[in-house]
Amino acid sequence: MELAELVARRPFPAAGLLLGLTRRCPLSCAHCSTGSGLSTRQEPDGRQLERFVGSFTAENRPDVVMLTGGEPLLLPALAERLSTLARSAGSRTALLSGMFFARSGALPAGRSGTARFGRRRSIPPAILRAIRSVDHFSASLDVHHEREVSRADVFRALHLVREEGVAVSLHLTGTGGSDPYLADLTRAVEEEFGGQVPCLVNEVRPFGRAASWARATRTGPDPAAASPCSMAAWPVVAFDGRVLACCNQDTVDRRPAPAHLDLGHIAEDDWATVRRRALESPMLRMLRTVGPAHLAARFGSGPRPGSYCDGCRALGGDEAVAAGARSVAGGAAGALLDLTAAMRGSREGAQGVVRRHGCAEYAPLVVTGEPARPGTDGRDIR
Ligand code: SF4
Numbered sequence: 228m229e230l231a232e233l234v235a236r237r238p239f240p241a242a243g244l245l246l247g248l249t250r251r252c253p254l255s256c257a258h259c260s261t262g263s264g265l266s267t268r269q270e271p272d273g274r275q276l277e278r279f280v281g282s283f284t285a286e287n288r289p290d291v292v293m294l295t296g297g298e299p300l301l302l303p304a305l306a307e308r309l310s311t312l313a314r315s316a317g318s319r320t321a322l323l324s325g326m327f328f329a330r331s332g333a334l335p336a337g338r339s340g341t342a343r344f345g346r347r348r349s350i351p352p353a354i355l356r357a358i359r360s361v362d363h364f365s366a367s368l369d370v371h372h373e374r375e376v377s378r379a380d381v382f383r384a385l386h387l388v389r390e391e392g393v394a395v396s397l398h399l400t401g402t403g404g405s406d407p408y409l410a411d412l413t414r415a416v417e418e419e420f421g422g423q424v425p426c427l428v429n430e431v432r433p434f435g436r437a438a439s440w441a442r443a444t445r446t447g448p449d450p451a452a453a454s455p456c457s458m459a460a461w462p463v464v465a466f467d468g469r470v471l472a473c474c475n476q477d478t479v480d481r482r483p484a485p486a487h488l489d490l491g492h493i494a495e496d497d498w499a500t501v502r503r504r505a506l507e508s509p510m511l512r513m514l515r516t517v518g519p520a521h522l523a524a525r526f527g528s529g530p531r532p533g534s535y536c537d538g539c540r541a542l543g544g545d546e547a548v549a550a551g552a553r554s555v556a557g558g559a560a561g562a563l564l565d566l567t568a569a570m571r572g573s574r575e576g577a578q579g580v581v582r583r584h585g586c587a588e589y590a591p592l593v594v595t596g597e598p599a600r601p602g603t604d605g606r607d608i609r
């Protein structure tokens with residue numbers, strides 16, 4: 228499965244599922260919004276995760292399951308079992324890693340050499356089995372990650388993964404389309420892999436790594452204007468096993484979870500239940516279609532102070548808003564509204580998704596083999 232296929236499914240409600248395997252991570256990137264580290268031990272119960280993924284059926288399953296963290300490869304055997312379970316039901320799986328295992332000195336020497344650079348090195352067997360078990364492998368790389376794991380080490384490990392026949396991509400972040408670091412990094416990726424490794428390029432923002440798949444559309448000058456939230460499409464399993472409707476890290480971490488964004492818990496609920504709640508909730512349909520500010524302005528006491536997501540979280544206890552959402556987005560009409568919004572969001576495929584929610588200037592890089600196009604400063608970025 229290539230990156231573009233995965234990203235193109237992002238606008239469709241419950242087409243994907245994000246599983247946070249652990250908050251732990253051996254790295255300590257400065258921008259880490261999950262606050263991960265080796266001492267931050269918080270992770271869902273592995274047996275509950277397996278039971279939840281084991282509840283997928285051929286007829287009722289997410290198309291894509293994304294294994295993330297923290298660092299999911301700290302639990303390679305669990306990642307492999309979950310991927311195998313999901314794939315047996317027909318889902319496809321992807322794993323996003325910070326690449327701790329690729330650090331010079333972290334990769335054990337391969338049979339063919341022991342030199343620090345320029346010789347083949349191998350990936351630890353348990354980690355390699357987990358990587359082989361997924362349909363897509365993504366590596367994070369940005370200025371903060373590079374202080375933890377060098378670019379050369381990440382590239383070398385990605386070559387090894389590609390040799391295993393697993394599709395790979397890079398998740399890059401920078402400050403925007405004119406960021407010279409991003410220009411340098413994307414050029415280096417192009418040179419290293421000859422245009423065969425796609426990149427999802429995002430701007431640094433205060434959300435967790437799961438949110439690198441999409442971000443909330445910001446409200447413009449008119450706070451009551453429709454501004455749909457595309458992050459409310461794929462359910463997220465948080466580090467305590469609770470299932471949230473969106474991947475905003477503040478929302479994923481907050482307890483109690485806002486009622487309208489709470490889809491259940493993997494200890495009690497199966498996938499069919501979570502999916503039904505995600506698809507049939509009039510509040511979620513309205514968030515995906517018009518966004519929280521419009522919803523508040525139309526049915527509640529008007530747009531609320533604070534950020535886009537603060538306003539959304541505050542809607543949880545507003546019965547007038549819930550009733551308004553039911554009146555517009557309940558039943559078959561609401562389902563049609565939701566589907567129409569998803570179709571609109573997917574009209575331009577993966578590149579359209581990145582143009583709207585990632586770093587627009589680098590949207591073509593989400594697809595391999597795209598023709599060269601000028602960057603905003605006149606340079607070719609591909
Ligand atoms: S690799 Fe990811 S999870 Fe780990 S510290 Fe860096 S940003 Fe956080």
Ligand code: SF4
Nearest residue numbers: 456458473475536539
């Ligand atoms: S908190 Fe609400 S607006 Fe923010 S990402 Fe989640 S669903 Fe969207």
